[in-house]
Structure formats: C-alpha cells, structure tokens
Amino acid sequence: MDKQIRILVVDDEPRICHLVEELLKLEGYQIDVSFSGTDALEKIKENDYQMLITDLKMPGIDGLGLIQKAKEHNPEIRAIMVTGFTTVDTAVQSLRHGVDDYITKPFNITELKETVKQVLHVHQVAHENMLLLKDLEKTSTDLKSHKQKLSDKVYNTSEQFEAINKKLVQRVNELDTINEISKVITSVLDMDELLNLCLNEINGKLKVKHSSIMLVDEERGELVVRASQGYRRMQVLGKIQKMDEGVAGRVVQEKKPILVKDIQNDNRFNRYERLDYNTKSFVSAPLFLGQKVLGVINIIDKISGENFCETDVNLLSTIAGQVSVAVENSRLYKALEENCFNMVKFLADSLEAKDRYLCGHSQRVSDYSSSIASVMGVSAKEKNTLLHASLLHDIGKIGISELIFNKPDKLNDVEYDTIKSHPSRGEKIIKPLSFLGESIRHIRGHHESFDGSGYPDRLGGEDLPLLTKIMTVADSFDAMTSERTYRQPWNTNKAMLELKRMSGKQFDPNVVDAFASSEIIKMKSELENLADC
Structure with a gap:
C-alpha cells in the first residue's frame, strides 16, 4: 500500500x-x-x-x-x-x-482481519466516489456556463458563420443532453430504476430506436443485459453472453468504444457474423471506473435512418462515464444497506439461537411468506420488502425476558401485555434504518387480524396491506407446527384446518387459499404422510 x-x-x-x-x-x-x-x-x-x-x-x-x-x-x-x-x-x-x-x-482472527479490510475498503470507495461526484458537479457547472456562452455567441453570429452556428447548436444540445442525463442518474440509487431512467433519456435525447446496458457478472465471467428500452426490449432483456464474445465482448477487452456505421458493409465482420445482427448501425461504449470495467452501453439505429458517426461515439462515451459513477454508487449503497440489515438480522438470529422453541422461526416464516407471495403474483420489489419484514418480524422480542417466552403455565395479564408489545418494539428498533421503511408497517402489523381483533392497532380488512396478511398466515402456521413448552407441534394438515377455520376471522381467505395451494404445503403434507406409513 x-x-x-x-x-x-x-x-x-x-x-x-x-x-x-x-x-x-x-x-x-x-x-x-x-x-x-x-x-x-x-x-x-x-x-x-x-x-x-x-x-x-x-x-x-x-x-x-x-x-x-x-x-x-x-x-x-x-x-x-x-x-x-x-x-x-x-x-x-x-x-x-x-x-x-x-x-x-x-x-476470531479471520473475522477481525476481514472486518478491518472491509471497513477500510468501503471508506476508500466512498471517498473516491465523493471526489468523482465533485468533479462531475464541477463539470456540469462548467458545461452549463459553456452552454450559455455558446448560446450567446450563436445569437450574435452573422450569416457568414451559419455553418459554425449549426455545429455550435449541436454541441449545445449535446451538453444539454449530458446535463439532463446527469441530473436523472444522480437522483436515484436503485440499480434497475437508475439504468432504465438513463436509457429513457438516451432514447429521447439521441433519438434512437433501441438502447441497452449490459453489466459484468464477475463470478460467471459474463455480460448480462440488465436494462433495455426500445423496440427490441423484450428480445434482449436478461440475455447473457461471454465477455470475450461479440461486439460487447470486444469493447470490454479493449476498453474502447466501437462504432458500426453499417453492419452490412463493415469489413470487421465476416458474412456469417453479419447475419447475427438485425440492426444496421450501432455504437457500444464501455462503462468503467479506473481500470475496472463495469459493463457496456449500446445504442442501436437512429429513428431518422441515418448512420451513427464519431460525434455520437464521443457523446455516448461521455454519458458512459457518468453512468459508470452512478452504477458504482448504487452498488456501494446496496452494500451499505446489506451491512446494516445483516447487523440487525444477526441480533434477531441471536435471539432465536437462545431459545430452542424459536430457533429458525424467522427463516421458516420467510420461506412460507415467499411461497404465498409467488402464488399471489406479488412483484419482485414487494417480495424483497416481504423478505426483510419476515426475517425481522420478531426483532421486538429482544429485551423481553426468556422466562416469559418459556413459561409453561398461562401468562398473567402483565406478561401477556409484555409479549403483545413486541410488534411496536420492533417498529422502534427498525425505524432508524430508513431503507427498511416499507418493511416497518408489516413488522408492526404481523399480529393484526382480518376481522380487526388483533394488535397493536386493531386494523382489519382492506386496512391491512397484503404483505402483512401474508406474513400473519405464515407466522401463525409456523407457530402451530413448532414445538412449544405447553404443547407438541401440530402436523401440516391439522394446522391448515385451523387456518381455514379462522379464515375470514383472523386470516384473509384469499391468503389462506393461496397458502393451501402452494408447493411448500403440498411437499410438507406428502413428507408427513410418507413418515406415517
């Protein structure tokens, strides 16, 4: 170093x-x-x-x-x-x-060394990104200033400079495009939203039929199309190719943009390679920070039918530099979110590890919730929210005496009220972590009932979000099929009968039906039937 x-x-x-x-x-x-x-x-x-x-x-x-x-x-x-x-x-x-x-x-030694290394690395990357963002902000300011100067100059130029005027106006438009795209990509941190916003701006500003962004999967040594906008969107989204194949692979290897004005007349491609491309003209530019290649950005076919030129290459390369910074920032933010989440999850896991009756409960609730969500067609974003909420739904039990949880006799009123406080306790614990904002209300509400008789807010019916109702069913099912100090675990069929009995009262009927038809319930029932044979 x-x-x-x-x-x-x-x-x-x-x-x-x-x-x-x-x-x-x-x-x-x-x-x-x-x-x-x-x-x-x-x-x-x-x-x-x-x-x-x-x-x-x-x-x-x-x-x-x-x-x-x-x-x-x-x-x-x-x-x-x-x-x-x-x-x-x-x-x-x-x-x-x-x-x-x-x-x-x-x-242990490894944990200490890795923690020190990771903290220093995250700090270093954040510091470098901050410097890059400052440079970007300065560049944006300079570009705005330059744009104004150029506009003034164009306004006062005489007819003899019409040709120059045209070029200057074009440059102004390019700078405006860069500035607008810069504002868009620095306003969001979610990777998918960031990439799609960027491509929407590129399609509109550059007037192209199609664009895409491919990111490097370092573990697999592949390029994956993470975002795509235009007439070929569904054809290419999610496509994978090796990093040493095709035009994109060449861009990654050489770390330089490639301009193809007309694929049919480009001698760099043989006759058979040309057949693989359904386009006429395109530009591919690398996304990289320092020596690290992050991916490739592609624009394909102008709406006007004209071929791309060197000016388009230069503009796309400039945009690629801004996108690269935004992509790295998004990854860094995601890593910080995961670190914070893992720290809180570690506390929740520590709680369960101390109690053999609770051990693995949150993970099972997460698995059941995910299975129900799949049957009910929940979006990927909502599934991620549900994952966080289900894994941390009992975090509020930290600080409540184990003697209460493991008491073999009936709880008195004070003890029961203490147990009932854990959803609101959980909300207070998670609230400082703003990125878990969507999960907080589901953590607070996982003991509410469909008929409004639950706690802590006595919400019911349509006032209860779908994810909360899913987690309520999953949590109750695992409680019934797990051993407790006061009873043996129920089998799957008996637990499902109880869920159906309470359907419309404690549970949403649609959620219960979805759970009953899920693969995980079918599998558990079959395994238990085989064990009884």
Whole structure:
C-alpha cells in the first residue's frame, strides 16, 4: 500500500490490545495502542489515524463516547466496536454514534482481519466516489456556463458563420443532453430504476430506436443485459453472453468504444457474423471506473435512418462515464444497506439461537411468506420488502425476558401485555434504518387480524396491506407446527384446518387459499404422510 494505514486499538485489557496489535501488524498496518478512553483521545488529537478499534465497556470514557469525540475531531476516522455485550440498545447506539462495523467477543482472527479490510475498503470507495461526484458537479457547472456562452455567441453570429452556428447548436444540445442525463442518474440509487431512467433519456435525447446496458457478472465471467428500452426490449432483456464474445465482448477487452456505421458493409465482420445482427448501425461504449470495467452501453439505429458517426461515439462515451459513477454508487449503497440489515438480522438470529422453541422461526416464516407471495403474483420489489419484514418480524422480542417466552403455565395479564408489545418494539428498533421503511408497517402489523381483533392497532380488512396478511398466515402456521413448552407441534394438515377455520376471522381467505395451494404445503403434507406409513 502506498501510504501505511495507521490504526489506534483501545481496550482496558492490555493483553487484548497487544494481541490485536500483533495480528494487524502482520497485515501491514501501523498500530498504536491505548488502555483508556482518555489516553486514546489525546493520541487521536496528536496523530492522524485512519481507523479506531475500541472496546465498548471501559472506565472513564466508554467506547461510544470515545468514538463520538473522535468523530468530532476527525470525521473521516473509521470506527469498529468490539464488545461482548450484544444488545439492541448497543447496536442502535453504535449506529447513531457513527460505528462502521461491530465485532462481538470472542472474535476470531479471520473475522477481525476481514472486518478491518472491509471497513477500510468501503471508506476508500466512498471517498473516491465523493471526489468523482465533485468533479462531475464541477463539470456540469462548467458545461452549463459553456452552454450559455455558446448560446450567446450563436445569437450574435452573422450569416457568414451559419455553418459554425449549426455545429455550435449541436454541441449545445449535446451538453444539454449530458446535463439532463446527469441530473436523472444522480437522483436515484436503485440499480434497475437508475439504468432504465438513463436509457429513457438516451432514447429521447439521441433519438434512437433501441438502447441497452449490459453489466459484468464477475463470478460467471459474463455480460448480462440488465436494462433495455426500445423496440427490441423484450428480445434482449436478461440475455447473457461471454465477455470475450461479440461486439460487447470486444469493447470490454479493449476498453474502447466501437462504432458500426453499417453492419452490412463493415469489413470487421465476416458474412456469417453479419447475419447475427438485425440492426444496421450501432455504437457500444464501455462503462468503467479506473481500470475496472463495469459493463457496456449500446445504442442501436437512429429513428431518422441515418448512420451513427464519431460525434455520437464521443457523446455516448461521455454519458458512459457518468453512468459508470452512478452504477458504482448504487452498488456501494446496496452494500451499505446489506451491512446494516445483516447487523440487525444477526441480533434477531441471536435471539432465536437462545431459545430452542424459536430457533429458525424467522427463516421458516420467510420461506412460507415467499411461497404465498409467488402464488399471489406479488412483484419482485414487494417480495424483497416481504423478505426483510419476515426475517425481522420478531426483532421486538429482544429485551423481553426468556422466562416469559418459556413459561409453561398461562401468562398473567402483565406478561401477556409484555409479549403483545413486541410488534411496536420492533417498529422502534427498525425505524432508524430508513431503507427498511416499507418493511416497518408489516413488522408492526404481523399480529393484526382480518376481522380487526388483533394488535397493536386493531386494523382489519382492506386496512391491512397484503404483505402483512401474508406474513400473519405464515407466522401463525409456523407457530402451530413448532414445538412449544405447553404443547407438541401440530402436523401440516391439522394446522391448515385451523387456518381455514379462522379464515375470514383472523386470516384473509384469499391468503389462506393461496397458502393451501402452494408447493411448500403440498411437499410438507406428502413428507408427513410418507413418515406415517
């Protein structure tokens, strides 16, 4: 590495400090250690650290306080929390204080090294993207200024410069196109939405019949058509090709755009290759950042019937540069979302792991919910929302005593009210994670009933979203078919009879019918019947 990364390790146990110091020195990092928050804060003020690894529980200034003060002094410092106390409050406080990642004791060497490496990598990519975005904003401002100057010049030019005027107007339009596309692609972070918005703008501004964006699948070594707009949209969407094949493969290998003015008269293609193309003229340009190729953007056939030219190549290459930054930002944002989700899911899994009656419950509810959603034709986006909601639906049970959950006798009123509070507790826990906003209401409502007799809000009928009603059926089914302290698990047929008995009361009849016809129920019933033989 060009500049050695400097890390400060803080723990009131010197043995742990020195152990981490030795492990990370082997990875090439420069390590300083401190045994108290006060001493660590002085070191941070005196030195330029890229990362702080600190224990949570320490005398004086604890880990959260130290991270907060360190961030005030140096907002760019990365922070990893190491602790043996895994509570929801700790996780939420850690996120609020700017903790980048979270390691529980005891940790293994690989986990420590990978966490440090990942946090530094995400920070580095984010920093590079920020610089790129600043450059892009400056370029956009310069382009606007240049556009105005060119427009003024065109307005005042005499007739003898008509030819020049035409070129200048064309350039102004190109700059306007770049600026408009830039505004569109920097306004969204969802990958599919981003790519399709970009292609819609390209088709309209460049007046082409068809366009597509292919992204690299590094694991498979393939190019996949992730977005397509125009008359060939359904033909090519989702298509896969090797990265060393075709025009797109050549663009990836050479990292240069390719212009085909007329495929039938292009000597770069033999007679048989020409038969594979149903187009006349097209341009393919690479999407890349630095040396990393992200994919290929293609425009095919002008509406006017004219051939593409070098001007079109230059314009598409400029657009490709902006799209590349937006694609990388979208991937980075997705990675950050997944990291946050996985942290909360880890807490939910930890809760279930402590109770043999709950172990695997959320995953099974997720599987049942997914099966129902498939039967009912739920969209891919809603399925993703349902996945998040079902995996985290019982997160609110963290902090409720295990003695209540495992009590073999009937719960008293106070205990029952405590149990009933877990949907609203879950809502409060998830609320700070804005990207899970669509899942929150389903987490809160998974104990509502179709007839309005449920909790916490006594919603029913059409007031209950479909995803909530799906999760309610899945959750109840798993509860009935799982062992409890007070009863043995029911078989599938008995549980389905109970769902149908309560159909129209506790459950939506359409959801119950969809579940009854799902493959997962058929499979479970068949397996249980075979086991009884």
